[in-house]
Amino acid sequence: MINFSYTIWILLLPFLMFLLLGLAGHKLKAKLSGLLGTFGLGIITFLSYLTAYKYFFTSEKIDGAFQKITALNFTWLQFTDKLHIDMGVLLDPISVMMLIVVTTVSFMVHIYSLGYMKGEKGFERFYSFLSLFSFSMLGLVLATNIFQMYIFWELVGVSSFLLIGFYYQKPSAVRASKKAFIVTRFADLGFLIGILILSFNTKTFDFISLTNPSGAAISQGSSIGFLGLSVMTWSMIFVFLGGAGKSAMFPFHIWLPDAMEGPTPVSALIHAATMVVAGVYLVARMFPIYAISAPVALDVVAYVGAFTSLFAAVIACTQTDIKRVLAYSTMSQIGYMMLALGVAKYGGETGLGYMASMFHLFTHAMFKALLFLGAGAIIHSVHSNYMTDMGGLRKYLPITHITFLIACLTISGIPPFSGFFSKDEILAAAFQSNKFLFAVEYAVAGITAFYMFRIYFSIFWGKDTQYQHTPHEAPATMTIPLIILAIGAAVSGFIPFNKLVTSDGKILETGINLVIAIPSVLIGLLGIGIAYIMYRRESTIPDKLAAMFKYSYKWAYNKFYIDELYLFVTKKIIFRYIAVPVAWFDRHVVDATMNTIASVTQGVSFRIRGFQSGQLQKYAFVFITGAIMLAVLFIYLWK
């Protein structure tokens, strides 16, 4: 048994860094606090890689399966003998994989921000928030029980709120941060309800006993039913609601595009690579329960994922703000991961989707962080988010151009880049179990290639825009993370995920399935081809097409009016028919009672205050008169 107790430092270090930078940051020089934060995260990254090496290559396997290791666990809150909330560190294939993802991307973003955020007001605040985020995300990933996960889940939400609203003087950023917080919080209510139902029926919070496929927790509760579905199914659907909120699945997706108001490195870290995949991670964490005792909930996951991926991909084709395109692309790719989880089953060959989902999570984190950081470098040099302001940038930004191209090829699923491998596994998994979902995802693969190359061509090729200031390549602190992530995005497809991360921890035999791989590459190339014709040079085809499909274009451009629908429901229905009457009751009944008491007291005291005249002898007179009257009373009336 290897000793993993040092993993506590993976959690403690970022927290200490947050306290240090948050409390003493304004006394340090901005640059020093940035370097401190980056250095701290470097150590954590090193520890994570060490842990991954030790876990995957030196830890004991039983029956060829990776074991779940509780590196550390202590009781945090003891309510009764049975009800207690623990804190700890759980190591298993997916948590170790997430460690690598989170620390790698976070480390890259820390380095990148040294250049990107240089000279910004609140530089050290930015780094302290980044540390807080890293702490909460790592705590979420390493949680030993579902309640610890929930606590860190909310902490992640808070740090996301703080970072989206980093430019707190910008009203749009403030609105976006509020929106993100409220929408995800609303979804988290579902998560909490799910946890309560689940734990009430299984009498445990602990992941190891919850997800043991032959354990008591899974077999319990499935007999009790409500509205035709078992209690486990209901609780898993509620848990998925929380996951859908964090992962911006339809219909909770509305916060993610607005969250792009935050600084671009934040978008890369939180809203592309790590936090938004927390929902996928959650479903993967609870996967044995989903697969064995709540298959209906798993179908919900699959269909929601598939719908979101299609829906977001269509919207992405019409947006002109590059960060928003990337945000919709993120939603679409997370939809892929959800779908892959949804079509998987526990163990063996049928567990392919699980492994594919985790594989795609990993590669997506690399290439999407790269895309966002690349977009950040572009925005940094052009000072605009809109691709209409860009064009012909390949001459000015050679490094960004090459890395962005690699990322675009990766997301489009062109071999030998990593996206090809993970997307191929997902499509294969979908093909095995559900042909309809496979068709949807196959179409989405083409649309993805199209919209990615749409922005690629419009930014780097297209018309030669005249710039007021000649755009210049970003400083080394920004290009080095781009290069590292590009290498990661290019080669991470060769990581043998089938040996490392599978649903039951055993090795899964997979290979490139040519029947699926060739058509998926072809549709990717087709999407690229269409984008090439439409956007390689300045042309009128896009406008003509938009005019041809006027109404559908308008719908997609306005994100299918989902935001307006939300506004309608909240403002016109909830506010008018619930909030307004409640406010009336509060003002006219609750407040009014209190106000009446207060005003009566005031009126009476106003009238009688004249008695207190300050005249000593008046008081004495009243006192003596009273005393005499009492005396008379006692003498003559007391019988």
Next chain:
Amino acid sequence: MNSGIPLQYFLILATVMFFTGVYGFLTRRNLITILMSVELILNSVNINFMAFNRFLYPNKLEGMFFSLFIIAVAASEAAVAIAIIINIYRRFTTINVEDVNEMKF
């Protein structure tokens, strides 16, 4: 023993003293005079204690002790009261009680 002045005489004297004190307390405007009136009231009570002790319980001494206590308390009370009056004089340059009326609404 019972020859001599009857109890009623003592009580009448005490009553007269008491109401003289009360009257002075209520009508005088000078703080020193008010203090003197308070002393009158206290002393009338002393007379009552002594008289009742003597006439009702000749073999006991509680009334006398009470009177002694009252005399001691009255002495210290006079000291405190005069200190207060001196301070009032310093603050207001008057000891007219009608002018010392700042403690009001």
